[in-house]
Every structure is written in C-alpha cells, then in structure tokens.
Amino acid sequence: xxxxxxxxxxxxxxxxxxxxxxxxxxxxxxxxxxxxxxxxxxxxxxxxxxxxxxxxxxxxxxxxxxxxxxxxxxxxxxxxxxxxxxxxxxxxxxxxxxxxxxxxxxxxxxxxxxxxx
Numbered sequence: 664x665x666x667x668x669x670x671x672x673x674x675x676x677x678x679x680x681x682x683x684x685x686x687x688x689x690x691x692x693x694x695x696x697x698x699x700x701x702x703x704x705x706x707x708x709x710x711x712x713x714x715x716x717x718x719x720x721x722x723x724x725x726x727x728x729x730x731x732x733x734x735x736x737x738x739x740x741x742x743x744x745x746x747x748x749x750x751x752x753x754x755x756x757x758x759x760x761x762x763x764x765x766x767x768x769x770x771x772x773x774x775x776x777x778x779x780x
Contacts, residue, residue, distance in 0.1 A: 669709065669717050673724040676705045680731045687738045 666674075679698050686695040717725075 667716075667718060667721070669712055669721050670724070672705050672709055673721055673728070676702055677724055677728055677731070679705070680728055680735065683735050684731065684738065687735060687742060690742070 679702050683695060683698050686692075686698060
C-alpha cells in the first residue's frame, strides 16, 4: 500500500523529532541544528497541501508530533537553564577576581601577596 505524500512527510518529521530528543539528551548541538534544518524543509513541503489533503492518520501523527515537540522544548529549556546558571556563576567569579586584582594590584610598592608567605 502506498502512503500519501503527507503521511510520508509527517512520519519523517516524527522520526526527526525523536532524533532531536536524543540529540538534546546527548548535548549534540550540531546534530540538533541539522535536524531542525531538515524539519524546516519538510514544513515548507507540507505548506503546499490543503487541510483536506491530510488524512485521519496524518492528524494522529500531528498529535504525536505536538506531544514530542512539547517534551523536546521542556528538555531544551532545562539545558538552557543549566548553561545560563553556569555562565552567571562564572561571571560572578570573574567579577570577584577583578575586584581582588583591583584591590591588591593597585597598591604601590609592589605586590602584597609576597608578605603572606
């Protein structure tokens, strides 16, 4: 049995969405970008079809795609939050180091670090 083009495209989109989950989990950002590019190409192809071109099976696939996409968005947001927290912590550490450098580095007569040894 030959599947309609819409079903073929949606099944490919589903496969790519499942791959996205694996890429996010593995922190494979280049792979994720490639998958998103492929999905965008499928989206463009699907825009050529009218609503009546989609079967009930297609609508079930779309429902599954929505669920997977929400899960992927949640997972990606979690990864973004982790990276954002790291950046903020490192930024605070850098500011502290600069303050220490300004305090001890601006003293006249050489460095005071040697007097503590």
